[in-house]
Amino acid sequence: MIPVEHYIALSAILFTIGGVGFLVRRNVLVTLMSIEIMLNAVNVALVAFNRVRSDSHTGQVFAFFLIAAEAAEVAVGLAIVLSLFRVRRTVRSDEADLLKN
Amino acid sequence: MKDFLLNVLAKKDDAVLLGFVLAFPLLGAFVNGVFGRRLGKSAVRLMALTALGLSFAAAVALFVALDISVGQHVNKLTWTAWDWMTTNARPGEPNVEIPLKFSVDALSGVMMLVVTGVGFLIHVYASEYMIADKGYWRFFCYLNLFVFSMLVLILGDNLPVLFVGWEGVGLCSYLLIGFWYTKLPNAQAGKKAFIANRIGDFGLICAMFLLVYYTGKLDWSGIAANAQALVTPNASQQVHLWPIGGGQFQDTHLGPLTIPLHLLQPGTPWTITAATAVGIALFLGCTGKSAQIPLYVWLPDAMAGPTPVSALIHAATMVTAGIYLICRLSFVFVLSPAVMTIIAFTGAATALFAATIALVQNDIKKVLAYSTVSQLGFMFLGVGSGAFTAGFFHVFTHAFFKACLFLGAGSVIHAMHARIHDDDRSQDMRNMGGLKKYMPLTYGTFAASTLAIIGFPLTSGWFSKDEILAMALVNKPVHPYAEQLAKRSIEVWSPPGWVPWLLWGMGILAATMTAFYMCRCLFLTFWGDFRGWTVGRPSMVHAEGTHEHEAAHDDHSDHEDEEGGHHHEEDLSQPGLPPHESPRPMTIPLLVLGTAAIVAGLVFNPAAVKIFKHDFSYLPMEHWLDPVFEEAKKGVGAWGDEHKTHSLELVSLVGALLAFAIGSGTAYWMYILQQGKPARELAAKVPALYQAALDKWRVDEAYDKTIIGGVDALADTAASVDQGVVDLLLARVTSLTVAAFGTVLRTIQNGVVHVYAAAMVVGLAGLGWFFTAAHADFSVAEANGDYTITAAPGPGYGFKWYPEAGGKPQSDAFIGNDTLKIHLDEGKSQTVKLEVVNAFGRVGSKEMTLTRAKTEKPAQTIVGER
Numbered sequence: 001m002i003p004v005e006h007y008i009a010l011s012a013i014l015f016t017i018g019g020v021g022f023l024v025r026r027n028v029l030v031t032l033m034s035i036e037i038m039l040n041a042v043n044v045a046l047v048a049f050n051r052v053r054s055d056s057h058t059g060q061v062f063a064f065f066l067i068a069a070e071a072a073e074v075a076v077g078l079a080i081v082l083s084l085f086r087v088r089r090t091v092r093s094d095e096a097d098l099l100k101n
Numbered sequence: 102m103k104d105f106l107l108n109v110l111a112k113k114d115d116a117v118l119l120g121f122v123l124a125f126p127l128l129g130a131f132v133n134g135v136f137g138r139r140l141g142k143s144a145v146r147l148m149a150l151t152a153l154g155l156s157f158a159a160a161v162a163l164f165v166a167l168d169i170s171v172g173q174h175v176n177k178l179t180w181t182a183w184d185w186m187t188t189n190a191r192p193g194e195p196n197v198e199i200p201l202k203f204s205v206d207a208l209s210g211v212m213m214l215v216v217t218g219v220g221f222l223i224h225v226y227a228s229e230y231m232i233a234d235k236g237y238w239r240f241f242c243y244l245n246l247f248v249f250s251m252l253v254l255i256l257g258d259n260l261p262v263l264f265v266g267w268e269g270v271g272l273c274s275y276l277l278i279g280f281w282y283t284k285l286p287n288a289q290a291g292k293k294a295f296i297a298n299r300i301g302d303f304g305l306i307c308a309m310f311l312l313v314y315y316t317g318k319l320d321w322s323g324i325a326a327n328a329q330a331l332v333t334p335n336a337s338q339q340v341h342l343w344p345i346g347g348g349q350f351q352d353t354h355l356g357p358l359t360i361p362l363h364l365l366q367p368g369t370p371w372t373i374t375a376a377t378a379v380g381i382a383l384f385l386g387c388t389g390k391s392a393q394i395p396l397y398v399w400l401p402d403a404m405a406g407p408t409p410v411s412a413l414i415h416a417a418t419m420v421t422a423g424i425y426l427i428c429r430l431s432f433v434f435v436l437s438p439a440v441m442t443i444i445a446f447t448g449a450a451t452a453l454f455a456a457t458i459a460l461v462q463n464d465i466k467k468v469l470a471y472s473t474v475s476q477l478g479f480m481f482l483g484v485g486s487g488a489f490t491a492g493f494f495h496v497f498t499h500a501f502f503k504a505c506l507f508l509g510a511g512s513v514i515h516a517m518h519a520r521i522h523d524d525d526r527s528q529d530m531r532n533m534g535g536l537k538k539y540m541p542l543t544y545g546t547f548a549a550s551t552l553a554i555i556g557f558p559l560t561s562g563w564f565s566k567d568e569i570l571a572m573a574l575v576n577k578p579v580h581p582y583a584e585q586l587a588k589r590s591i592e593v594w595s596p597p598g599w600v601p602w603l604l605w606g607m608g609i610l611a612a613t614m615t616a617f618y619m620c621r622c623l624f625l626t627f628w629g630d631f632r633g634w635t636v637g638r639p640s641m642v643h644a645e646g647t648h649e650h651e652a653a654h655d656d657h658s659d660h661e662d663e664e665g666g667h668h669h670e671e672d673l674s675q676p677g678l679p680p681h682e683s684p685r686p687m688t689i690p691l692l693v694l695g696t697a698a699i700v701a702g703l704v705f706n707p708a709a710v711k712i713f714k715h716d717f718s719y720l721p722m723e724h725w726l727d728p729v730f731e732e733a734k735k736g737v738g739a740w741g742d743e744h745k746t747h748s749l750e751l752v753s754l755v756g757a758l759l760a761f762a763i764g765s766g767t768a769y770w771m772y773i774l775q776q777g778k779p780a781r782e783l784a785a786k787v788p789a790l791y792q793a794a795l796d797k798w799r800v801d802e803a804y805d806k807t808i809i810g811g812v813d814a815l816a817d818t819a820a821s822v823d824q825g826v827v828d829l830l831l832a833r834v835t836s837l838t839v840a841a842f843g844t845v846l847r848t849i850q851n852g853v854v855h856v857y858a859a860a861m862v863v864g865l866a867g868l869g870w871f872f873t874a875a876h877a878d879f880s881v882a883e884a885n886g887d888y889t890i891t892a893a894p895g896p897g898y899g900f901k902w903y904p905e906a907g908g909k910p911q912s913d914a915f916i917g918n919d920t921l922k923i924h925l926d927e928g929k930s931q932t933v934k935l936e937v938v939n940a941f942g943r944v945g946s947k948e949m950t951l952t953r954a955k956t957e958k959p960a961q962t963i964v965g966e967r
Contacts, residue, residue, distance in 0.1 A: 023859055093854050 007048030014041035028084065028091045032077045039070050103169070111166035116178035118163040119203045122213065123252050125156040129245035137238025146228045149241035153224045153248060157217040167210050176728045177322075179204040179258060190317040197313055202320070204258040208428055208493065208729045212255045215500045219417050220248045222690035226508050227409035229686035230515060240280060240407070247273035251418050255425065259320035260309050263426070267305065267390065270419045271298045277414060278406040290402035297399040301389015308382035312433075315375050325432050325732055331376035332436050332582055379433055380440030383426065384447075391423030391477050393451045398801055401470040408511030411466060416473050416503040421496040424480045428729070431489050435736020438578035439594045441485050445573065448481025449607035454798075456614035460621075461784075461794045464528045465510045468622045472554070473503055475611060479569055482608055486601075487737030488572030489730045495569055498561035498701050502553040505694035509547035512687055513626060516540060516680040520633055530622065535631040539680045542688045544627045546695030551623045553698040555616040556761045563757075564702030566612060571753035574605040575746050579738035601740060609756045616764025624772040631680070875945035877937040886926060886953055890933060892919040897940030906934040906948050928955040 018038030022031055043063045050059025084096050110118045129152025137145050167178055182201040190197050205213060224244065231240050250269025257263040271294075279291030313319050316327035353360040387393070392400035403415045414420070427434055427444070434440055452475045459471035476499050483492030510528075513536060517527040526532055537544035553562035580586065580593040587593075682688065739746050771779045784791040793799065878893040892900050899915030904923055911921070915938045925931055930952035938944050 019862065023855055023862065026855070097852055099852070 004048050004052050007044060007051075011041045011045040011048065014038070014044065026092045026094050028081045028093050028096075031093060032074065032081065035077075036070060036074065039066060042066065106162060106166050107169060111163060111170070111178055113170065113175050114179055116163065116166070116180045116205070118159055118166065119178070119180040119205060119256060120182070121159040122156050122163060122217070123203065123249060123256065125152045125159065126245045126249035126252065128152055130242050130249060133238050133245060134242035137242055140238065142232065142237050145238045145241050149245055150221075150224055150228060152245055153217065153221040156248070156252075157214075157221045160213050160217045163205060164210050164214055167205055167207075171207070171725075171728075177204050177206040185261070188313070190313050194317050197317060197319060199259060199261050199319060201262060202258040203253075203256040203262070204321070205256055206729060207725050207727075208425070209255045211493075211497060211725070212425055213252065215497060216248060216251050216255060216418050219500050219504050219694070220251075220413060222693055223409050223413040223417070223504060223508065226412075226511070226687050226690040227407070229684055230409055230511055231407060234407075236280065240277075243273050243276045243280070244410070244413070247277065247414060247419070251422075254422055260312065260324075261319060263429075264302075264305065264309065267386075267422065268302065270414070270422065271295065271302070271390070274298075274403065274414050274419055277410040278403045280406055280410070284405075287405040290399075290405040294399040294403050297396045298389045301386045301396055304382045304385025304389070308379050308386065311375060311379045311382060315379070321429065324430065328376075328432050328436060328732075329582065331379060331433065332374050332580075332586070373439070374437065376433065376436035377440055380437045381443070383430060383433070384440060384444055387423030387426055387481075388447065389423075390426075391420050391481070392474050393423070393447050393478065393481060394454060397451060397455065397474050398804060400474055401467060401797070404464075404466040404470045408466070408507060408514060411470070412504045412507030412511065415470070416507050417500040420473065420477055421480070421500070424477070424484055424492055424496050427481075427484045428489050428493050431484070431730055431733035432736075434484075435487065435578065435581060435733045438580055438596060438736075441487060441578040441736075442596045442600060443485070445482050445485025445600075445604050448478045448483070448485050449573075449604050449611070450478070451475070452478030452482060452611035453607050453614075454478075456611045456618065457794055458797050459618040460614060461791060462618075463530055464525070465513065465530050465533070465622060465626060466507075466528055468530075468618060469503070469506055469510055472506075472615065472619065475615060476503065476554070478611070479566060479608065482573055482604060483569035486569070486573040486604065487576040487578055487733070488569060489733055490726050491565065491568035491572050493726065495565040498553065498565045498698070501694050501701050502550040502562055502698035505546055505550040505691060505698050506554070508687070508691055508694065509543050509550065512540065512543040512683040512691065513547075515683055515687070516543075517633060520680060530625040532633045533626045533631070534629040534633075535627070536680060537627040539631075540627075540682045542682060543691060546688075546691040546698075547627065548623060549695040550698045551619050553702075555619050555765055556612060556757060558758070558761075559702070560699050561697070561702035563761075567754060567757045570605060570608045570612065570757050571750045573608055574601050574749045574753050575739055577601070577738045577740045579736060581735035598740070605753065605756070609760050612757060612760040613764040616761050617768045620765045620768035621772055624768065628773060629776075633680070873939070873941045873943060875937045875939040875941075875943045877935050877945040877947040879935055879947065879949075881949070881951065883953075886924055888923050888925060888951055890921045890923070890935075892935055892937065894919065895937070895939060899938045901936040901938075903934035903936070904931070906932040910936075923951075925951060925953040927953055929953055 015038050018034045018036070018041060021034035021037065025031055025034065043066055046059040046063045046066070050057065050063075053059075081091055085091055087098070088095060090096075110116070129149050132148050133140075133145050137148075140148070163178070170176075170178060180203050182203070185199050185201045187196050187198055224241075227240070227244065231237055234240060247270060250266050250273055252266070254263055254266025254270060257266055275291045275295040278294050279288045282288045282291070309319065312324060315330050316324050317330075318324050318327055352362055389396045400415055400420065404411050406415075434444070455471045455474035455478060459468050459475060462468045462471060476495070480492045480495045480499070483489075483495055513533065514528050516536070516539070517533065518524075521527045521532065549560075553560040556563040556566050578596065580595075583593050741749070771777065796802075875898070876893070876895065879890050880893070882889045882891070890902075892898075898919075899917065900919050901913075901915050902911045902918075902921045903909070904911065904921065911918075915936070921933065921935075923931065923933070930950055932948055932950045934946060934948045936944055936946045
């Protein structure tokens with residue numbers, strides 16, 4: 001059996017990749033994907049911790065809820081990206097400055 | 102018919118007729134005000150006259166019902182429209198209900214008839230007088246509204262309802278004085294009237310507060326029942342208000358010079374009862390509304406309004422509201438002989454003062470205006486002397502003859518205006534003369550009213566004015582509770598013996614002047630030759646020099662504007678059309694009022710008749726008002742016995758007749774026999790005095806300089822404080838500070854999502870570092886030197902205790918034991934250290950020095966040890 005530390009390490013690596021991707025990339029699609037990676041890192045951590053405790057399944061159930069929330073979030077996010085593209089002909093976040101000034 | 106009247110329309114507690122009397126004028130005001138512009142003049146005229154006519158008819162029916170009820174010992178008919186409000190007099194007292202309740206008794210019944218009756222006649226007159234005016238509908242809306250407000254004032258059963266009417270007539274007066282508001286002086290006159298009235302209203306409001314505080318009631322019968330609470334004759338303490346004086350001011354020494362400041366106030370404090378305070382406050386309200394010193398200044402200016410308004414509001418009805426109020430609350434006023442004397446003196450002084458101004462005025466309306474102020478002074482002299490019936494009777498007769506005089510003056514101005522298209526000069530008596538030939542009806546009624554006002558025997562004015570003068574001499578204000586107060590050794594002020602003679606002398610002097618200036622007005626206007634032919638041709642005016650008082654000063658106002666030319670002025674080089682009599686709707690009211698001016702006195706028992714015939718039994722008015730003044734009679738005594746009273750009345754009668762004879766005789770000699778020569782010579786001899794009287798003793802200017810100037814200065818100060826402190830310091834500085842912060846913060850809020858995300862990451866990292874730190878903390882409990890130190894718990898915490906900081910720990914490893922026990926002797930101290938490690942292996946620590954205080958041994962022991 002793979003010890004829980006490995007899962008946590010994987011989760012931390014994934015979260016860091018997502019966070020750095022979110023911070024440094026200007027492409028909104030990539031930003032969205034980075035957010036997905038971070039959320040999935042959380043999912044991994046939840047399930048891994050739940051595996052340690054055999055008496056409860058809260059972590060696993062919680063992971064399902066998170067997946068549903070992610071789906072909804074992606075639907076809204078992509079819709080926003082599409083609208084942005086229609087209006088500004090760009091998917092770069094730093095060019096989405098309609099509200100500025 | 103009689104049953105229907107008594108059982109349906111005018112039941113004792115539900116006299117619906119009262120509602121009708123009030124509703125018709127209100128309906129007229131509403132219709133004329135809202136639809137009047139579209140209805141056209143004839144419809145407006147019909148509406149206004151119908152409203153007043155129906156109201157008068159209802160008032161007559163109500164009066165008949167009241168008369169029958171009085172026969173059945175019901176003195177008052179009431180009607181409650183609805184409950185208005187409930188208020189609290191003072192904590193712990195029962196609530197004060199204030200319903201919108203109206204009532205009619207003997208006093209308000211007479212007043213109601215006067216207002217609706219004279220009001221109707223003046224409406225008829227005005228419907229012709231104002232026919233050429235563009236604001237016809239507006240005029241009648243205001244006039245109807247005025248009658249409604251006046252009826253509310255009269256018929257209201259409690260002070261707040263009266264106050265609604267009081268303010269309503271003030272508003273209508275303001276609107277009607279400034280009716281031709283495009284002319285600046287008119288607008289200013291309206292404003293002046295409104296503000297002077299506000300000062301009086303302040304007094305009335307204060308009086309209301311005091312009354313509800315002390316008596317717990319605001320309706321007439323309630324105040325009457327509890328009025329003695331104002332002097333508290335039986336309670337253990339006297340109600341003292343405002344001790345005035347008492348040595349706060351000490352003399353100041355400037356070197357050898359001593360400034361006697363103690364003269365500014367009495368050495369021992371004056372105290373006044375609540376009754377005096379209420380009386381003074383109420384009287385301040387009356388001076389405002391009824392144009393007495395010091396607030397009389399608005400009434401002469403109020404003549405800027407249309408003449409029917411002057412007749413109705415500023416002569417016959419509204420200005421008598423003050424006397425009505427005093428009569429209504431007579432039982433409060435008699436509780437304070439001081440206030441009664443103040444009222445009498447104010448009245449006499451106003452009568453005299455206004456009469457001196459009226460002596461020299463040239464504008465016919467100005468003469469009548471000051472005459473009104475003077476006559477109102479007579480009324481106050483009457484009520485102040487305790488002769489409430491006489492004072493109110495003068496209100497009644499004055500309403501007829503003064504309304505008639507004003508309407509007559511309006512008729513004259515109407516005729517003059519047709520020749521002279523100028524407001525000022527068509528009212529100038531110097532341009533009139535000989536009008537009796539052209540306007541016989543106006544002359545006849547004007548002369549009849551003049552006879553009444555100057556006190557020609559057996560006219561209405563003779564009866565009422567004589568009664569006032571006689572009562573001023575005879576009556577003495579006595580305190581109704583003097584005995585009870587004397588038992589408690591409380592001194593009640595009582596007027597000294599010279600007071601009635603001074604009052605009477607002032608009254609007689611004013612009556613003499615009245616006779617003089619009214620005859621002068623009559624002679625200048627109607628007698629002699631018409632002087633208006635030449636107006637408009639300055640060369641001839643100067644050449645002829647027939648003007649009255651051709652002193653150098655008074656001509657410039659006449660002729661100044663002629664250089665500019667009145668382009669619509671007709672050519673007056675030839676004698677044009679003569680002045681004409683006014684049309685019938687204007688003369689009929691004059692005839693009715695003129696007749697009333699002569700005969701109205703017969704409804705009263707005059708003192709003069711009583712002197713010759715003691716059992717004279719035809720006394721409708723006096724007995725009619727008896728129930729109203731029953732309570733107040735307790736406060737009116739006499740200076741002597743019956744015999745002395747009788748002789749004093751005779752003296753007064755002779756004095757009044759002499760006043761009439763001297764005043765009118767002098768006027769006849771001066772203006773008819775000598776053609777005005779003595780008057781001109783007199784004016785030339787004392788030009789300064791004459792000029793001062795012509796300028797109304799410059800009271801307006803004095804008020805401008807002192808009170809109005811002071812208020813202006815205060816306003817300027819407030820304005821500069823507003824601009825300097827509020828606007829600059831508070832508003833500007835605050836906005837600049839906020840703007841500066843905004844400028845700084847705006848650079849951070851740059852709209853780039855990634856910067857926000859990075860800031861969030863930094864923040865989260867900071868929070869994470871804080872929450873993973875180990876926090877060492879503990880609490881200490883002590884009993885007899887045994888200290889128990891308990892560490893605060895935390896997740897996965899291990900503890901390491903150092904009983905002596907810097908010494909060795911209890912155990913080398915972190916353990917779960919979170920308490921440490923140590924013992925300290927008295928006066929010793931020890932420093933304890935705690936180290937904590939948490940789940941992340943981070944360590945925190947805390948040190949604390951514990952000191953046990955030394956217990957003081959008892960002092961005895963110490964002494965013994967020595």
